[in-house]
Amino acid sequence: xxxxxxxxxxxxxxxxxxxxxxxxxxxxxxxxxxxxxxxxxxxxxxxxxxxxxxxxxxxxxxxxxxxxxxxxxxxxxxxxxxxxxxxxxxxxxxxxxxxxxxxx
Numbered sequence: 567x568x569x570x571x572x573x574x575x576x577x578x579x580x581x582x583x584x585x586x587x588x589x590x591x592x593x594x595x596x597x598x599x600x601x602x603x604x605x606x607x608x609x610x611x612x613x614x615x616x617x618x619x620x621x622x623x624x625x626x627x628x629x630x631x632x633x634x635x636x637x638x639x640x641x642x643x644x645x646x647x648x649x650x651x652x653x654x655x656x657x658x659x660x661x662x663x664x665x666x667x668x669x670x
Contacts, residue, residue, distance in 0.1 A: 572619040572628075573597065573650075575610065583650075585620070590665060592633060592654050593618060596647040610635055610650060618652055622668055629664050632657065 569585040573595065587594035595618070597610075610616070614635040619628040633652040641648040656662045 569620065569622070571595070571621070574617040574619065576615050583618075585618075586649070588620075588669065590654070590662070590669070592636065593631070593652045595650050595652060597650055598647060610638060612637060616652060620668070624667065625664060629661065629668065631661065631665065 567586060567588055569588065571583050571585050572580050573583045574580050581597060583595040583597045585593050585595050612635050616633055616635060618631045618633060620631065621628045631652075631654050633654040636651040636653040638651075639649045654665075
């Protein structure tokens with residue numbers, strides 16, 4: 567899968583990401599290392615609260631999926647991008663249904 571999305575951290579900072587794996591329980595995303603580095607003040611860590619905004623042609627508005635960073639696998643300079651696992655926290659049935667429709 568390759569779906570462009572936006573990742574928002576607790577402070578509301580947005581960064582563009584690519585969704586590589588998406589399911590009802592979570593997502594695997596790729597992000598540029600410079601977008602999540604401590605030097606830039608944008609560090610993501612396991613257990614950080616995040617929101618993944620997904621825009622698809624089948625929805626009027628972006629789907630906002632709240633979750634927690636489950637793991638981070640750092641990339642290599644000039645090589646592999648950093649991958650981040652997001653565990654979703656479903657709090658309403660409408661969001662879960664919209665995610666189900668995207669997946670089907």
